[in-house]
Amino acid sequence: MSAAGLLTVRGLVAGYGAAPVLHAVDLRVPRGAIVAVVGANGAGKTTLLRSLSGMLPLTAGRITLDGEDLRGVPVEQLVRRGLAHVPEGRGVVAELTVDENLRLGGLWRRDRADAARALDEVYQLFEPLARRRRQLGHQLSGGERQMLALGRALVGRPRVLLLDEPSLGLAPRVVAQIMALLRQLRDGTGLTVLLVEQNVRSALSVADQGVVMALGRVVATAPAARLRDDEDLRHAYLGF
Known part of the structure; x- marks a missing residue:
């Protein structure tokens, strides 16, 4: 797994109408990694993916894919450049x-x-x-x-898969299969994945890195195993 950031976000501000949901979000997704974005409901996780995939315009900030600025690029062109979004609810x-x-x-x-x-x-x-x-x-x-x-x-x-709440409404056995598949894709094809997931344990079990969001801000970024073991952080932001 390369340490180079394939998908990079700097100072991202976005929301709905005049009210920002995301506040100066910085994020780096290394090439060939699974990065899990976790946090409570309302933390801004889904808004983040919608901003990255062009579904929601940015108020401020910069998004780059392999060094190429994506701000203002139409959704259909983002797909052609290698960004695929699987939204919550499956579609x-x-x-x-x-x-x-x-x-x-x-x-x-x-x-x-x-x-x-x-x-x-x-x-x-x-x-x-x-x-x-x-x-x-x-x-x-x-x-x-x-x-x-x-x-x-x-x-x-795709070069980067944006995956929003893949475990939603699924039985634990099926969730385990989906998470194992993500690991298989990363290891077998080098697919880069940005995973938004409410099931924190499942997400951190498969991820290389974890990003914790709260109230539209990134409050912690660390290797997934370290986040799983950080009791204070888990209690404060992740509810277990």
Whole structure:
């Protein structure tokens, strides 16, 4: 894992209307790492991902991907440059089949042969999806929908995956599978992941680094294992 910051945030201020939610947020996501952003409800975690993916305009600050300034870049161009966002709630198109949902993730790609290879790789990675490729999105279980949302993002071969609350509403067994998959992707493909997660234990168990947010600010950044072992910090900000 390289120490170089693939995704870097400096002085980010963003919010809804005139009220800022994020206050001068600094963040660095090293290449090939899983960085978990944790904190209580209302800490600004989802707002952070929406700002990074272009869904929410910045009031101030700078976002760079591999040194390239992303401020003002349209959402569709961010995807082409390697930034994939899997939002909370998964966002599966219920009326489309599994296969159609996955193909949406690669529609913009010019290398059709590699897009087809990426689709095959997703089916190998998610065997339940391969078995249900002709079924509609609304016919899937919660865990399968999460796999589908992840798979659709991976078909685009992102450099950075922004993943918002992947454990939401899922059984503990399925959550463990999703977290193990993230580790597998990091180790096997070098995928860089910025993970926002309410399930703090699960997030820190898979992450290389942890970032703790409170009231729209970063209050701690450290190796994930150190955050797990810091009793005072856990009690103050993480609730366990």
